[in-house]
Amino acid sequence: MRRLFSALFPCILLLLVLLAAFQGRNSSAALSETELENRIWQLSVVLLGENAEGSGCIYGYDEERQALVIITAGHVLKELQGSIEVKLADGTVLPAASSLAAEECDLGYVYLPYEKLPxxxxxYFEKEADGKFGEFLQIRESNSLQKNDAFHMTDKISTGECSFVTGYVVDPDRYLEEFGCEMIYADGGAVPGMSGSGMFDDSGRLIGILCGATEQYELAGVPAERIKKYRQ
Incomplete structure (x- = not known):
């Protein structure tokens, strides 16, 4: 028995190391409530159009454009029309340089010149970048989500103040005909103006972008891994 254990020990050790590495890539320590709310608040923006407003989430930095990349829902861009302004967490309002919408998914991208930031x-963003200035946000892919996983969003529009909303995953990869693709299907409260909000897990990782809600507390979000796929 001792010889058998000695022979198997290296294999067992290797399996444990591989398991730990796998878990490390797919897990992250939960933030305190205050830390989580501060992070979501700092990364959430209000997008202002000529006759409408919507929500967005700061995703990272585009080196070619020298601009912050703000993610929102594609239909929000259509509603805003014309020139877009971005209201940051500290209340500063700045004009966006450009915007574009993904063709195959309800995602939109707004670019804010970095040099104009306070x-x-x-x-804050240089600290968050931690040597990887291209992306401030950690992404959690939908294949790691489970039913009843909690996520958090912010409402900065309906009350004029910042409030937080919690939802729960029902199905992390459900085809929704109205969107024409696989979406995160969830339940939770949302109000008009929250489309485009980032959906964050307990560790502050982005799991998706809110794109739709019903009066029956159904929510739909574009999975975060599609941000890179459709970004141009």
Whole structure:
């Protein structure tokens, strides 16, 4: 028995190491409620159009454009029309340089010139980048989500203040005919103006972008891994 254990021990050790590595890539320590709310608040923006407003989430930095990349829902861009302004967490309102919508998914991208940011905002994002300035957000892919996993969003529009909303995953990969693709299907409260909000797990990782809600508390979000796929 001792010889058998000695022979198997290296294999067992290797399996444990591989398992730990796999879990490390797919798990992250939960943030405190205050840390989580601060992170979501800092990364959430209000998009202002000529006759409408919507929500968005700061995703990262585009080196070619030298701009912050803000993710929103594609239909939000259509509603905003014309020139778009971005209201940051500190209340600063700045004009966006450009925007575009993905053709195959309800995602939109808004680009905000980095040089126009207040120094305090720059300091925050440079700290968050931690050497990887292209992306401030950690992404959690939908294949790691489970039923009843909690996620969190912010409502900065309906009350004029920042409030937080929690939802729960029902199905992380459900085809929804109205969107024409697989979406995160969930339940939770949402109000008009929240489309385009980031959906964050307990560790502050982005799992998706809110794109739809019903009066029956049904929610639909574009999975976060599609941000890179459709980004141009």
């Amino acid at each position: 120094e305090k905002e720059k300091a």
